[in-house]
Amino acid sequence: MLDVIIIGAGPAGLSTAFWCDELGLDALVLEQSEEIGGQLHRVYNPINNYLGLKARNGEDLLERFTADVDSADFDLWTQTSISSVDLKAKRVSLASGEDLQSIALVIATGVRPRELGVPGEKEFAGKGMIESATRDRNLLAGQDVCVVGGGDAAAENALLLAEVCPTVTLVHRGKKLRARPEFTANLQSQHCITVFTESELTRIMGRDRVEAVEIQRKQGLKPFQLAVRGVLIRIGVEPNTELFREQLETENGYVVVNSQHETNVPMVFAVGDLSNPVGPTISGATGAGATAAKVIASRLNAK
Numbered sequence: 147m148l149d150v151i152i153i154g155a156g157p158a159g160l161s162t163a164f165w166c167d168e169l170g171l172d173a174l175v176l177e178q179s180e181e182i183g184g185q186l187h188r189v190y191n192p193i194n195n196y197l198g199l200k201a202r203n204g205e206d207l208l209e210r211f212t213a214d215v216d217s218a219d220f221d222l223w224t225q226t227s228i229s230s231v232d233l234k235a236k237r238v239s240l241a242s243g244e245d246l247q248s249i250a251l252v253i254a255t256g257v258r259p260r261e262l263g264v265p266g267e268k269e270f271a272g273k274g275m276i277e278s279a280t281r282d283r284n285l286l287a288g289q290d291v292c293v294v295g296g297g298d299a300a301a302e303n304a305l306l307l308a309e310v311c312p313t314v315t316l317v318h319r320g321k322k323l324r325a326r327p328e329f330t331a332n333l334q335s336q337h338c339i340t341v342f343t344e345s346e347l348t349r350i351m352g353r354d355r356v357e358a359v360e361i362q363r364k365q366g367l368k369p370f371q372l373a374v375r376g377v378l379i380r381i382g383v384e385p386n387t388e389l390f391r392e393q394l395e396t397e398n399g400y401v402v403v404n405s406q407h408e409t410n411v412p413m414v415f416a417v418g419d420l421s422n423p424v425g426p427t428i429s430g431a432t433g434a435g436a437t438a439a440k441v442i443a444s445r446l447n448a449k
């Protein structure tokens with residue numbers, strides 16, 4: 147019987163484990179990927195908003211986290227697939243057949259990029275479909291591109307691509323872009339950027355790589371094809387909560403927690419982006435992990 151099982155080794159899960167060690171709790175972290183770090187692997191921009199340090203990008207910050215993680219005393223199993231979880235019993239069953247049990251459970255499974263779900267999206271991954279303009283825009287320099295989404299991330303990526311691409315078409319389903327005003331003002335001032343609102347990208351086409359997209363403007367109008375060599379999709383994220391959703395209170399898939407980061411199931415905590423739909427940040431994730439560990443320690447010490 148462990149004190150704490152932590153599911154997910156992004157910033158929230160790692161911080162929880164680090165604090166568990168600090169507080170003398172016996173913790174095990176289960177991570178499905180080969181590597182720890184979660185979304186930090188997808189942060190290509192400089193991180194200037196983590197108080198007390200600046201990092202060149204997510205990998206750089208992860209290196210610093212790893213130094214602390216390596217010196218702490220907790221167990222970490224990567225490439226671990228969980229087949230089911232019984233939250234009330236605090237029992238985790240692994241695909242390998244092993245059953246694990248703890249006094250407290252901390253869920254820190256984060257979020258993943260939302261997919262459009264259109265033909266061509268998976269097929270052309272890495273073949274003209276890019277994930278980040280910061281990282282990949284030079285691959286598309288001199289080419290026409292299409293960006294899907296209407297929030298800050300889509301707008302920011304469209305602006306970065308506009309620095310190197312002759313045309314950038316931004317396709318957004320809603321009536322108005324949701325991006326912050328400075329981004330929308332910049333989009334309007336760039337002649338090479340065309341914004342299609344109330345429109346949907348319905349297909350990505352090509353032979354060996356992206357060559358065109360199909361766009362459906364307002365319902366009723368005929369879809370049209372646009373020749374592009376690159377596509378970037380930024381339509382938000384989805385919480386990784388499918389494994390637990392039926393067993394605890396959620397709202398739009400996000401886990402509902404109280405100020406101690408405890409869910410409606412006693413001694414089951416949720417920390418990081420999966421319980422923070424409004425303001426997900428690295429500092430929020432690490433802070434939530436620290437709070438959860440302290441609450442668990444105080445409950446166990448009171449017994």
Ligand SMILES: Cc1cc2nc3c(=O)[nH]c(=O)nc-3n(C[C@H](O)[C@H](O)[C@H](O)COP(=O)(O)OP(=O)(O)OC[C@H]3O[C@@H](n4cnc5c(N)ncnc54)[C@H](O)[C@@H]3O)c2cc1C
Nearest residue numbers: 154156157158178184185255256257418419426427428431
């Ligand atoms: C492009 C980009 C730029 C960003 N820039 C900033 C920034 O400048 N500043 C900032 O503060 N934040 C930034 N963020 C947000 C920040 O990365 C997140 O807030 C943070 O990573 C959340 O940490 P987390 O631990 O909650 O979740 P995640 O980082 O999503 O980690 C979750 C972990 O759980 C694992 N997992 C999922 N399901 C399971 C399962 N069933 N079993 C086991 N493991 C599982 C995942 O593999 C992953 O390792 C950025 C994010 C992106 C994508």
